[in-house]
Amino acid sequence: MGSDPVATAEALIRARASAFSEWCATIFEHAEPAWREYRSAAWYVARLREEGFTVEEGSGGMPTAFCARWQSPAGDGPVIGFYAEYDAVPGNCQAARPERAPRDGLGFGAAGHTDPHSALGIGALAGALATKAAMTEHRIPGGIQITGEPAEKLRGSKPLHAAKGYYDGLTAMLSFHPFYMLPLCNTVRWDTQCGAAYAFVYRFRCDTPQVWGAIDGAPIPQSHSDIRAPGANDALLLMLQSGRTLRDSFLPHRGGWSVSEAILSAGQATADNLPAQATDLQYMLRMPDLAMAEAFSKRLDTLAEHAAAMSGCTVQKVWVSKSRPGITNHVMAEVVWRAFQAVGPPDWTEAARDQARAVQAACGLPVDTGDPLIAECVSLIDPREAEAVLRQDLPPAQINSTSDDYTDMTWHCPTARFYVARPALRGGPYPPWAMNALGGIPALIDPTVTTAARVLARSALELLCDPERRAAAWREFETRRAEAGALPPLADYDPPIALPWPEYVETVRGRHWHIPY
Numbered sequence: 001m002g003s004d005p006v007a008t009a010e011a012l013i014r015a016r017a018s019a020f021s022e023w024c025a026t027i028f029e030h031a032e033p034a035w036r037e038y039r040s041a042a043w044y045v046a047r048l049r050e051e052g053f054t055v056e057e058g059s060g061g062m063p064t065a066f067c068a069r070w071q072s073p074a075g076d077g078p079v080i081g082f083y084a085e086y087d088a089v090p091g092n093c094q095a096a097r098p099e100r101a102p103r104d105g106l107g108f109g110a111a112g113h114t115d116p117h118s119a120l121g122i123g124a125l126a127g128a129l130a131t132k133a134a135m136t137e138h139r140i141p142g143g144i145q146i147t148g149e150p151a152e153k154l155r156g157s158k159p160l161h162a163a164k165g166y167y168d169g170l171t172a173m174l175s176f177h178p179f180y181m182l183p184l185c186n187t188v189r190w191d192t193q194c195g196a197a198y199a200f201v202y203r204f205r206c207d208t209p210q211v212w213g214a215i216d217g218a219p220i221p222q223s224h225s226d227i228r229a230p231g232a233n234d235a236l237l238l239m240l241q242s243g244r245t246l247r248d249s250f251l252p253h254r255g256g257w258s259v260s261e262a263i264l265s266a267g268q269a270t271a272d273n274l275p276a277q278a279t280d281l282q283y284m285l286r287m288p289d290l291a292m293a294e295a296f297s298k299r300l301d302t303l304a305e306h307a308a309a310m311s312g313c314t315v316q317k318v319w320v321s322k323s324r325p326g327i328t329n330h331v332m333a334e335v336v337w338r339a340f341q342a343v344g345p346p347d348w349t350e351a352a353r354d355q356a357r358a359v360q361a362a363c364g365l366p367v368d369t370g371d372p373l374i375a376e377c378v379s380l381i382d383p384r385e386a387e388a389v390l391r392q393d394l395p396p397a398q399i400n401s402t403s404d405d406y407t408d409m410t411w412h413c414p415t416a417r418f419y420v421a422r423p424a425l426r427g428g429p430y431p432p433w434a435m436n437a438l439g440g441i442p443a444l445i446d447p448t449v450t451t452a453a454r455v456l457a458r459s460a461l462e463l464l465c466d467p468e469r470r471a472a473a474w475r476e477f478e479t480r481r482a483e484a485g486a487l488p489p490l491a492d493y494d495p496p497i498a499l500p501w502p503e504y505v506e507t508v509r510g511r512h513w514h515i516p517y
Contacts, residue, residue, distance in 0.1 A: 005465065008137045009130035009457035013450060020126045020453070021446045023047070027118040028096060028440040029103060031088040033111040034151035035496070036503035037064040040086040044068075044121070044148050051129060059147065060160045062495045066148035067166055072135045077142030078171035078470060080460045081413065082128040084121030085152040088113045090502045092432065093513075096440030098358035100433045110513035111502065114432070116439035117152065119178050119422065123449045127176070127456025134461055142464050145170060154284070155197040155321035155405040156495075163489035167412035171470060172332060172463050175406040175415055176452045178422040178439070183389040185376040186345045188333045188418040190387040193326030194407050195257070195400035198285040198293045201264060201499055202304045203316040204235035209275045212312030229312025231275025236263065238307040239281055246299050250292075256394055256401035257292065260284040265500040265517050275312065278517070280500065282320065286403035289325055290487075318499060322490035325400040326407030327480045331473040332416035337383055339458035345378050346421050346447035355441050359434050360425055368426055377421040411487060414473035416459070420452045 013020075030039045041057075041064040048055050053068040092112035093102040102108050128144050135142065147166060149157040161167065179185035212229035240261060247259045264280035283300060287293040301317065308315035348356075356372040371378070394401055409415050423444040425434065438444050463470055500516040 005134035005138045005140065005461045006458055008134040009461060010454065012130045012133040013126060013453050013457070016126070016129070017446070017450060020122055020449055021442050023125070024118050024122040024445060024449055025096065025440070025442055027086050027121060028113050028116060030086070031093065031103065031111045031113055032086070032504065033090050033502050034087045034154045034156060035062075035064065035499075035501045037086050037150050040064070041066060041148055041150065044084055044086070044125070047125070048146065051132070053146070059166060060157065060164045060495065062150055062157055062160060063497060064148070064150040065157050065161070067161075068146045068148075070132055070144045072140060072142050074135070074139040074141040077140070078464055079143040079145055079169065080131065080463060081145045081147070081167065081170040081173040081409070082124045082456065083147045083149050083175070084124050085117040085149045086121045087117055087151055087153055089153060092436055094433045094436040094440065096437065096442070098355055098437060098441065099362045100431070105510055106513060110504070112436050113439055114436055115178055115180060116422070116436070116445065119439060119445050119448050119452075120176060123176055123420070123452030124456065126449060126453035127174070127460070130453055130457035131460040131464075134457065135464065140461075140464050142171075152405060154199050155323045155403065158405040158408040159321055159323050159489060159491040160495055162408040162412060163491035167409050170413040172473060173409045173413050173415040174336070174456050174459055175409065175417040176456060177404070177406075177417070177419055178448055179419040181402075182376060183381055183386040184419045185381065186340065186379065186419065186421050187381045187386045188336045188340065188383045188416060189328070190330070190333055190383040191328050192387060192390055192394070192399070192401050193328050193410065193417065194402050194404040195286065195288045195325045196290045196293045197287070197321055197323040197403040197405060198297050199283065199320035200297070201280050201282045201318045201320060201496070202239060203318060204232040204239070204279050204281070204308055204311070204313045205316070206231045206235075206275050206277050206311070206313045209312055229275045231277070231311060232279040232313055233276040235307045235311035235313045235315070236279040236281050238310060239304055242303045242307065243283070243300060246296070246303065250296060256398065257288055258286045259296070265515070288398050288400050318496055319493035320496045321405065322492070323403070323405040324408055324411060324487050324490060326410045326415075326417070327484050329410070329414045329416065329473060329476050329480065331469065331476050332414045333383055335462050335469060335473075336416040336418045336455060336459045339455045339462070340380060340418065342458060343451060343454045345380055346451040348373065348378075348423065348447050349443065352423075352443035352447070355443050356423055356425060356438065359437055360427065363430055363434055365427055365430070372425055374424050374426050377424055408489065411481060411489075414477040418455065420448050420455065422448045
């Protein structure tokens, strides 16, 4: 298969390219949302077992997570970590076609891949399989671990995996993501890693409406003339508006942060005067540091208590994520950057570009007769140059920015985070479906998967075969972790799998999108 490990890995990627394309399309079609990725997780578990991995299903107490391990026949040695994500986003159902259309049998409100995690997971799997082939062929000792990471959009699984020790014992972790913001395209993160993230759900319940405003000798229960508690809908509205006022108060505090809300359940629809019994409001805080996340979270807790009291409700806070900010590793970044330079950016065919032009036309925007993809898709940017551009919009004292839960891995082993271009169109602005479609059309997304696999395999093989490089990465890791305070895992909660997350259900009518109560 080749005269050296890299050649063997490259040969494997070429030989199985059509399979990787089919696998990516499969996960794109599954498009299952956070904590409900049943088919996707089952697919990975079966595939990895067929490839010779030992797989633990439901790792960390999460039904749609897994941990797969493989040991080289050459014996013990360094263990390189890879991971797959596969959750999709409700309200983004899109077919892998150059037109706005939901996937067969579904409406636009169902989940769809936006980043796309379908390419992320298959790119990582392909890179791991190429590394495995080279280790087997060339008798390289060591091992590979692949974790299945559900609910990334909620920063869900990695803090829990970290708290339960799944990243302990790894020699290094390689973190790939399709690019989602400039200048981080075809490059490696250098100094500014992603920041902290807190996610939680406030559950408002109006279980005893009769005691709110109660008057001795009041009319019969359920009387239309009785005093009624405002109820859970009012609690949610009070909380939503008060939280936005709080967000405005924090705006000058620090750069590069955001607060997002989502209403998980409601809908006790009635024309009567009965108060709504239950609502669930989720918050996602993406913060530069934990101190700011703690401060904002505590203020929200106070608002939730007051909103509940004003509306005759109780409130329960259910944690979804506590994710630490990331720490960098220049040795690891250099390893991946060397691999990236050797591989180059993704290479799209003219047929693929025709598909991109078809999307432009379907959006009613000018069609590029030249290259319809932005220049950043087909070029590399040095990590130091990308860092300089990234820092232009951040206060000098701010260490971290934006959010992604790969950061929890950076506290357990040397980690590199890199971004491979996914197809992005010139011009615009484009509707969201266009970017989602580009992430599913095989001719357009396959080059992203292939490029990621090649970079991952080269990086892993350098780490496996170069003990001095590994030692240097660990020295830097231990120094930076100590300087950052050696934060332990923060996940002191159970996986929030019992919350009413949107999901698919099977009925006599077939497979349908469902928002549970």
